[in-house]
Amino acid sequence: MSRETDLRRVLDGGIVAIIRADSGDQLVQVAEALYAGGIEVIEVTFTVPGVLEIISAVRDTLGDRILLGAGTVLDPESARAAILAGAEFIVCPTVNTDVIRMCRRYDKVVMPGALTPTEVVTAWEAGADVVKVFPADVGGPGYLKALHGPLPQVKLLPTGGVNLETLSDFMAAGACAVGLGSALVERQAVADGDMDRIRGQAEAYVAAVAAARSGS
Secondary structure (H helix, E strand, C coil): CCHHHHHHHHHHHCEEEEECCCCCCCHHHHHHHHHHCCCCEEEEECCCCCHHHHHHHHHHHHHHHCEEEEECCCCHHHHHHHHHHCCCEEECCCCCHHHHHHHHHCCCEEECEECCHHHHHHHHHHCCCCEEECCCCCCHHHHHHHHHCCCCCCCEEEECCCCCCCHHHHHHCCECCEEECCCCCCHHHHHHCCHHHHHHHHHHHHHHHHHHHHCC
16 A cells, blocks of 8 residues: 555544563454454554564554554664564654655555654655654653644654543644554563453544544
8 A cells, every 4th residue: 555545544543552572472353352342543663572473463464454663663674674574664662764764665564653743744745745743751741732732733742641630631622643552562461462452442442532533
C-alpha cells in the first residue's frame, strides 16, 4: 500500500498499539489478540529481543489485516532492517532526520518523537507524517493543547500517560490518534499469556476512541 493509504489507516483507527516486552515469546499471539479486539495498527519496539524475527512472524500470520510497524528506532540502519522485515511504519523516540529520509526513500509512514515546539517543527519540516509527542505525561492534555494551538497543521500523537481516564482529554486537546503501551498491552497479561485480557483492553480502548470522537 502507499504511504498515504497507510497514514489514513492510522488516523482512522486512532490507536497505535505498542508491544514492548522482555521476551519475544507469545508476541504473535499478542498481536492477534489486539486485532481481535479491533486494533489494526500495531508497533513492535526494538527493545524486544529478536524484534526483526517477530515482525516477520507477525507479518506472516496477520498479513495486511493489520498495519505493522517498528518502534524505538534510533538510526536509519535499524529503520531499513525493520522495513525489509515487513514493517510498514517507523516510530522513533527522538527526531532523527536520517531516519525520516530513510522512510521517505521507501515510502513508509514515519512518526518521530518530539516534546518541545522546536523539536515538533523540526520533525514536521523534515517530512514526518505524524509527530509523536513523547513523553506525553510530562505536560498532559494541557501541554498537547498548547502545542496544537499554534501548530494545527501538525498531526500530533501523544504517547506515554494515555489511558482510559485521560484518552478523551488528549483527543479533545488535538490528538490525531494516541499511542498506547503498557496501559493497553499490560506486561503481566503478556507474562501470563492472558490473551483474553489483552483483547478486552483493546475493545475498551477502541470504544473509548469512538466515544471521544463522537463527543459522548
